[in-house]
Every structure is written in structure tokens, then in C-alpha cells.
Amino acid sequence: MSFREENSEDGRGGDLRKPFLHTGSWYRMGSAQTSSMLGSSQVIRDSSISVLACVMIVALGPIQFGFTFSLFGSLSNVGAMVGAISSGQIAEYIGRKGSLMIAAIPNIIGWLSISFAKDLSFLYMGRLLEGFGVGIISYTVPVYIAEIAPQNLRGALGSVNQLSVTIGIMLAYLLGLLVNWRVLAVLGTLPCLALIPGLFFIPESPRWLAKMGLTEDFETSLQVLRGFDADISVEVNEIKRAVASTSRKSTIRFADLKQRRYWLPLMIGIGLLVLQQLSGTNGVIFYSSNIFLSAGISSSDAATLGLGAIQVVATAVSTWLVDKTGRRLLLIVSSVGMAVSLLVVAIAFFLKGFVDEDSTFYGVLGMISVVGVLLMIVSFSLGMGPIPWLIMSEILPVKIKGLAGSVATLFNWFFSWVITATAPLLLAWSSGGTFTLYTLMCVFTVAFVTIWVPETKGKTLEEIQFSFR
Structure with a gap:
């Protein structure tokens, strides 16, 4: 037929x-x-x-x-x-x-x-x-x-x-x-x-x-x-x-998901989209105005606009690099860069608790936290921003693409809601502690990508999906 x-x-x-x-x-x-x-x-x-x-x-x-x-x-x-x-x-x-x-x-x-x-x-x-x-x-x-x-x-x-x-x-x-x-x-x-x-x-x-x-x-x-x-x-x-x-006309059954060709790409797609949110980017952006103000930058709105411009440029660079360097390398570099940047911000906030607000060193710590935020956004834009959605669209098998894509997208937006809703509470609890948690998630992302995420550069969608068999 x-x-x-x-x-x-x-x-x-x-x-x-x-x-x-x-x-x-x-x-x-x-x-x-x-x-x-x-x-x-x-x-x-x-x-x-x-x-x-x-x-x-x-x-x-x-x-x-x-x-x-x-x-x-x-x-x-x-x-x-x-x-x-x-x-x-x-x-x-x-x-x-x-x-x-x-x-x-x-x-x-x-x-x-x-x-x-x-x-x-x-x-x-x-x-x-x-x-x-x-x-x-x-x-x-x-x-x-x-x-x-x-x-x-x-x-x-x-x-x-x-x-x-x-x-x-x-x-x-x-x-x-x-x-x-x-x-x-x-x-x-x-x-x-x-x-x-x-x-x-x-x-x-x-x-x-x-x-x-x-x-x-x-x-x-x-x-x-x-x-x-x-x-x-x-x-x-x-x-x-x-x-x-x-x-x-065929329908996917939960029993089918036990097959490697289905559970592995679904796990990778969900994992990347969840880790994209748990890296805390929304929390960092949420708190960026306060960080700029604490660093002595009077116009936090203008600084936030500059942050947006930097994000555009870094994402454009990723667009140029992704078919040259590959997806995995950019994801690893991005996650490492985010972990280091967030660690710098966390340390700066912890040290602020032991320094007088009128001292010169306090202002220096404020500038260090600004640099950390900027580097974090650049690192995110190079890999963890664009590539999880790209990988998800490449690896999901035809038979489960609709269901699996919905599930992966749902998880992404759920954890986006979690980060957006909890960021104010966490930052009120401890700024340094919050950025430390985000740092640990970025370290976990490095391990996840290294172990599980395949390189899809230069392969057709059919070749990628067949490889999971």
C-alpha cells in the first residue's frame, strides 16, 4: 500500500x-x-x-x-x-x-x-x-x-x-x-x-x-x-x-519506552532541557539589577539592557560555532564556564558578609560579582541556551516525537516556573548559598553531557535516530 x-x-x-x-x-x-x-x-x-x-x-x-x-x-x-x-x-x-x-x-x-x-x-x-x-x-x-x-x-x-x-x-x-x-x-x-x-x-x-x-x-x-x-x-x-x-496509526505504549531506542533519547532530551533551567539563568537575570546596584552601577536598567545585548552577541557566536565545533564540546565548555562564573559570584557574596559596606574591598567584590554574572550569561548563551532545544529536535525518534517532545517541553517550562518562583526566596535566604546551588547544577550538567549526550554534528536526522537502536 x-x-x-x-x-x-x-x-x-x-x-x-x-x-x-x-x-x-x-x-x-x-x-x-x-x-x-x-x-x-x-x-x-x-x-x-x-x-x-x-x-x-x-x-x-x-x-x-x-x-x-x-x-x-x-x-x-x-x-x-x-x-x-x-x-x-x-x-x-x-x-x-x-x-x-x-x-x-x-x-x-x-x-x-x-x-x-x-x-x-x-x-x-x-x-x-x-x-x-x-x-x-x-x-x-x-x-x-x-x-x-x-x-x-x-x-x-x-x-x-x-x-x-x-x-x-x-x-x-x-x-x-x-x-x-x-x-x-x-x-x-x-x-x-x-x-x-x-x-x-x-x-x-x-x-x-x-x-x-x-x-x-x-x-x-x-x-x-x-x-x-x-x-x-x-x-x-x-x-x-x-x-x-x-x-x-500506531500508538506508543509505556512498555515501548523500555526499549533503548526510545528511553535513551527521551532521557537525554528531558535531561538537557531540565538542566538548562536548573542552571539558574532565570534566577541570575532576576537578581542582576540588584547585583549591578550593589556594584555601584547607578542605572541598573541600562546595565540590564547591556546584559541583553551581550546575550544576543554570545548566542550569535554559538550559531556560527555549533556546526564547526559540534554540540557536545559547546555544551561542555558552556557548562564549565557557567560553573566557574557562578562560583565566583557565590564567593563574592559570601565575602561581602565579612566586609564593611563602606570599604573599598566591598566595592571590588561588587564589581567581581558583576563580571561573574556577565561571564555566566556569555557561557550560557554559547551552549546551554540554544543547544538543548536543538538536540531535542534532532534525537527524538519519529514514533514518539509528538509525545516525547511534549513531555520534554513540559519539564522545561515546569522547572522554569520552579526557578522563577523560588529565586526570590532563595536569594532572601542566602545569595551566596543560592549561587552555590546553581554552581553544583552546572557541575552536574558537565557530567551529564560527557556521559550521555551524543554528537549529532554532520549526521542526518535518520542517522541520528537509527544510532539509538
Whole structure:
């Protein structure tokens, strides 16, 4: 039975998915017709440029994360947890593009509810709605990018997801200095308002189309992404072989998770996303203004903006390095750098307890803590910021990707909520003790990456997933 014949027998969702499968002029026409219309256009003939254009469009979604992180505390994380639970199943049923379209709507409604809020109920509802959208986007964007990118560019393009987040954070810091919170909330709708029409001009993930049995659409999508002059026969056959053993109607059972091919990538994906949060980055950012003030920096807002700019630059460097040095090395270097930086901050805070606040040494300790925070953010941005999401999108097997991706994303947002909610309490208890705890988690991360995380650089998604067998 062919892929298309199998699909035609399933009466559940063909009509529901149809609007998302054939959107955009590239999709509605065959490759030869499109090629003749666009002539010598290098935009779609050059594979890297074609894929980059798709990545830039879907990366609009993560940009608004920055507004979430800078404007709100733990309540948005609760909404993100709810979105994460459903993210994998939505993305599996109606596709990556359809999932992003659905996620954009509550985001827009949520920000508008916040902007025009008359009382606290509107603020709470808005936080939960935009958090729900964030939960879906945070899973879908890295998965979509990983599934469309050529293997030699997958690391760099996958890191664009986190780069967009840091750009959003920096923009929110900057705009927060210029406008009030209601205007800032309205501005938070802009990325998703641009994302929705942009999705009509990019192809659906070819791997998802292949899994759904839509053979013609799958090959057309891949041809668009690789360029109409490219020979895609080898990649087509690899993807077909990978999905042939996985029936779209099959369901994953908990007993199946005992198999190494499933439990190992799931454990690695969850572990990296949990450790990303337990490293305490949100706690450090939360306390950064106080650290700057204690160091004698009068304008903590300007310093925080500078911190956001440094984060963007460091993440951009990671985007450039990840396909050159590999994922594991960057993760190890990042975690070691974070551990050392946090240890410096912890020692500085412990010593402050024994020094007079009017002494010169107290001011020196304040500056040391600032340097430690900056180095910690740089180290985080080089590896532990972008790479856990990239690894998660690469290693999860096709059969469990929806379920496992939802679980991994849920764990990430749950521990994001835990860190955000507990940081004030821990810092009130002991600043030095808090940063010591974060240091220990970074040391554990080094061990976890060294022992468990595989190197995925230069391998196709099918090769990576087959290696777990």
C-alpha cells in the first residue's frame, strides 16, 4: 500500500489538515512550473537561502518570548506548561505550520488582554493565554527547523531559535525604557501578527508530510527547500525508509519506552532541557539589577539592557560555532564556564558578609560579582541556551516525537516556573548559598553531557535516530 493510499483510508483529519498543507504559491504548483515562473531567481534555487527564509519566518515566534520573560514572572510559565502538554500532539496532527498558526492566536489575544486590562483578571488571563502560545511555539519551531535544514547547516539554523529569544529579550528591555507596559504589551503582538501571513509562503516540513503519507507534497516540499536544480533522490529515499517502519496509526505504549531506542533519547532530551533551567539563568537575570546596584552601577536598567545585548552577541557566536565545533564540546565548555562564573559570584557574596559596606574591598567584590554574572550569561548563551532545544529536535525518534517532545517541553517550562518562583526566596535566604546551588547544577550538567549526550554534528536526522537502536 502506498503512502497516499494509506492516508486516503484515514477519514479522521484529511479535511482539517488540508488548509495547512497547500498554502503558499510554492506549494500549489509543481516544481517545474514554479521554476519556470521564477526563472533565474537565486532565492529559491539556492538551498541555504531558501531554508534560511523559512527559518527567519518561523523565528518570529520565539522573538516574543523576550517580552514574556521581561514583563512577567511565573504565571506565564504555567500557561506554557499547558501549551507544552498539547504541543506535540497538535504538531503531529495538523503539521508544524498549522501548530504555529494555532499558537499565534492565543498569543495575540493574550497580549491585547494585558494591554487593555481593566482589572487583574484580564492580566491573569492574558498571561496564561500568551504563555499557552509560547508553550506550543517553543516545541514546534526547533522541530520544524531541524526537519527542513540540510545536515551541514542544521546546527546553525537550529540555534536561530534561541537567538530570536535573546533578540526579543533585548528589544523588550530597550522598549521598556521608552514606553509603558501597556504599549509594550501591544508591541508583543507584532511578531505573531507577522508570523501568520509569513506561514503561507513557506512549505510544510517534508518529514512530517512523509510520515502522514503525503508523498507528492513531501517531495515537492523537499525540492523547494533544496532548490529545483538539486538532486533530492538520496534524501527522499532516506526519509522514506525512516518512516516506512512507523505507521502513522500506531500508538506508543509505556512498555515501548523500555526499549533503548526510545528511553535513551527521551532521557537525554528531558535531561538537557531540565538542566538548562536548573542552571539558574532565570534566577541570575532576576537578581542582576540588584547585583549591578550593589556594584555601584547607578542605572541598573541600562546595565540590564547591556546584559541583553551581550546575550544576543554570545548566542550569535554559538550559531556560527555549533556546526564547526559540534554540540557536545559547546555544551561542555558552556557548562564549565557557567560553573566557574557562578562560583565566583557565590564567593563574592559570601565575602561581602565579612566586609564593611563602606570599604573599598566591598566595592571590588561588587564589581567581581558583576563580571561573574556577565561571564555566566556569555557561557550560557554559547551552549546551554540554544543547544538543548536543538538536540531535542534532532534525537527524538519519529514514533514518539509528538509525545516525547511534549513531555520534554513540559519539564522545561515546569522547572522554569520552579526557578522563577523560588529565586526570590532563595536569594532572601542566602545569595551566596543560592549561587552555590546553581554552581553544583552546572557541575552536574558537565557530567551529564560527557556521559550521555551524543554528537549529532554532520549526521542526518535518520542517522541520528537509527544510532539509538
